[in-house]
Amino acid sequence: MTDTNDERHEVPGRWSQRKRDIGIIVWIAFLAACVGTFVIFAVLDPDALNDAWVLPWEMGRKLAYSLGFLFLFMVGLFASALTAFMIRSGPQSGHSEGRGRRPPPQIRSPEEDNPDLDLEDLR
């Protein structure tokens, strides 16, 4: 994540923006995974699926619960991290070379200073 102008406003004892970003990403992903695991395994007994697994294995409930949670946690981490990255990068940091916000480019009539340019021919 970019730590653009936040470094300058660093307050002693307060986490840097990067640290806060990482903390939020991990925590929110964990919360979402908890809720997801709870709901999924409340209505679905992994042991009942023993004959339905696509892969030829039989896992116990504990392993299924743990793998389910870890999977949801990974998905949550991926989504959180990507969201944070998308919010921290992009238009508000302006030019790709990092030169601050640009105004929209100026448009003018092509023929204005170029009397020999006949736009009708460009079709």
Add this chain to the structure above:
Amino acid sequence: MNESGSGDSLYRKEPKIYPRQVSGRFARLRVIAVWVLLGLFYLLPWLDVSGKQSVLFDLPARKFYIFGLTLFPQDFVYLALLLITAGLSLFFFTALAGRLWCGYACPQTVWTEVFIWIERLIEGDRAKRMKLDASPWNAEKILRKVAKQFVWVVFAAWTGFTFVGFFTPIRELGGHVVNLALGPWETFWIIFYSLATYGNAGFLREQVCKYMCPYARFQSAMFDKDTLVISYDPDRGEPRGGRRKSVDRAEAGLGDCINCTLCVQVCPTGIDIRDGLQYECIACAACIDVCDQVMDKMEYPRGLIRYTTEHSLKHKTGHVVRPRIIVYGLLLLILVSGTLWSMTNRIPLRADLIRDRNALYRELPGGIVENVYTLKITNMDDRPHHYEMKVLNNDAVVIDLARPIDLSAEENTGISVRLRIPRAEGQGVQNLDIELQSSDDPSIRRVIKAKALMPQTTGN
């Protein structure tokens, strides 16, 4: 947020972008890409290969039909390979020539192109559209706007219908639509995908690329100084300025850029390529096309804006074909050819012998020990087969099948199997190699491993 923003320039409202129409090499290339990709999308579900819809993802039956090949959930590995191939291709093509995907193949670009074409057909070219938008709501404006929306909605609905046609046999689905007998989920997904098409291609357009697409933000990680990107050549172009054709550039102290700003006017994301590479650039190359025409007009050499590399713009030597490209390319080649080879050479039979969980073994009269299993077997072929079962490494084992192993095309079933072994054959765990072979095609054959349990003889 202050959107009207005359006071606060930080929140200046971004002007609506009316890209000017452009023709040229790259515009033609994109039209070809649109025809090919959308042609495939709209036609494929209507084509049949060996009696089945050419591409059909039958989710309820858990089977994917792709050009005569049937994929089962057990073929999960192909999905993984497909994803790896897609990721690697993205790296390969981005390192080679930037965002080719965005300019020619992204559904966002492809459908936006069609929606803009419809808009141009009904509302006229750029100047007419700007005038129409600024004019009061008179009869003509209402007529044109309503006509445009109508065609857009019909096209979006057809797109949604086709999309669902990849998951439900499309001829059946067409019948359901005609008879107003669509199921609730078919209805939901047709409407959902139609709305998505309409919203993305008619309404959001390049905003998706600018604000929502992660690829745009990641591209810098895949670029290097030898990547072909669309660039303005400032050494040649600057200082820019208007002039008559007859003006001697050297004398007037001017570069080749006549500052007509046409490159900005054709840009679908509204950027100025002369400011350098920007993450908004979707590599549509409209600026190259229009600038080449202006250069022709001025009788200057083409290529003031062109596909080039950072190295060559800075007059340094660099090679487009470089280790990175060669490594990506080789990996991609190995992956694709390996996948194709394994898909065409796969054995259309899958089998597992699963022990009955309730009993270890059973002793029968006459010194025979019986182990019970379930044979999970899938015939992945498109015709029925009868299979023979045989124990390879122990001739004394007798196989007792609950029923003959006869499977219809693409059937997946479980058959109870009893293996009877004379007690004299051994003690403890016996490892058996069991062969399954189709009786009409010996090449369809699998050997599976099974464990049989035998009683331990005690003491004497």
